[in-house]
């Protein structure tokens with residue numbers, strides 16, 4: 001069983017920035033790798049409808065089924081709807097892993113959901129109120145992610161869903177996927193980059209990592225969100241994979257054909 005891992009394709013933004021769709025190049029790369037399934041760890045595009053359109057285009061053009069969990073951009077919405085509405089649209093799509101672990105053979109399960117952030121990565125000297133005010137100034141979720149509840153409560157919901165599903169599949173080896181950073185060593189304070197330091201609280205939750213640390217049957221952990229290609233690293237008994245595509249302004253080249261190769265990895269189960 002071969003899984004191709006992708007994240008943060010931002011198909012809509014990258015189309016705009018490149019002046020052409022990235023779908024043909026990504027599809028042709030998928031055909032070349034010929035995985036049994038593609039797994040995308042969020043941020044396909046902005047809003048659920050666009051995500052679904054790109055998921056279906058990629059599936060049709062590559063001929064390979066895709067499993068998806070939302071990123072923060074996937075649930076962005078205007079004032080007419082709330083983000084749960086976007087989340088539920090994606091949950092109900094055939095590609096979704098939300099509440100529907102993908103069982104592969106007799107041994108493996110792919111378990112995933114969006115995840116969220118809860119300010120556990122804030123600097124020790126920052127109060128919660130300071131995080132909230134920095135979110136307003138520096139982080140676009142403040143305008144477009146509308147949960148009707150606090151970020152910590154969204155994270156609590158995600159943690160409950162992860163725990164329940166991970167407990168229920170203790171008899172299997174697990175590939176875990178969420179959009180956000182589960183480990184604090186991926187969110188170091190920068191000596192130079194002040195904007196990065198401001199947005200660290202919105203990168204993920206160490207509570208997700210703590211949960212995974214208690215689950216030895218989780219052998220692979222996949223995330224995106226941070227647009228830095230950390231690659232695949234060993235962490236105790238797990239392999240941790242972070243291979244986001246990100247925006248063209250963050251790429252080494254302006255060639256999608258080249259970038260998609262370094263923004264992906266294959267897991268063989």
Ligand SMILES: [Fe+2]
Pocket residue numbers: 008010043071225226227246
């Ligand atoms: Fe992203």
Ligand SMILES: [Fe+2]
Pocket residue numbers: 043071072073179224225226
């Ligand atoms: Fe993101």
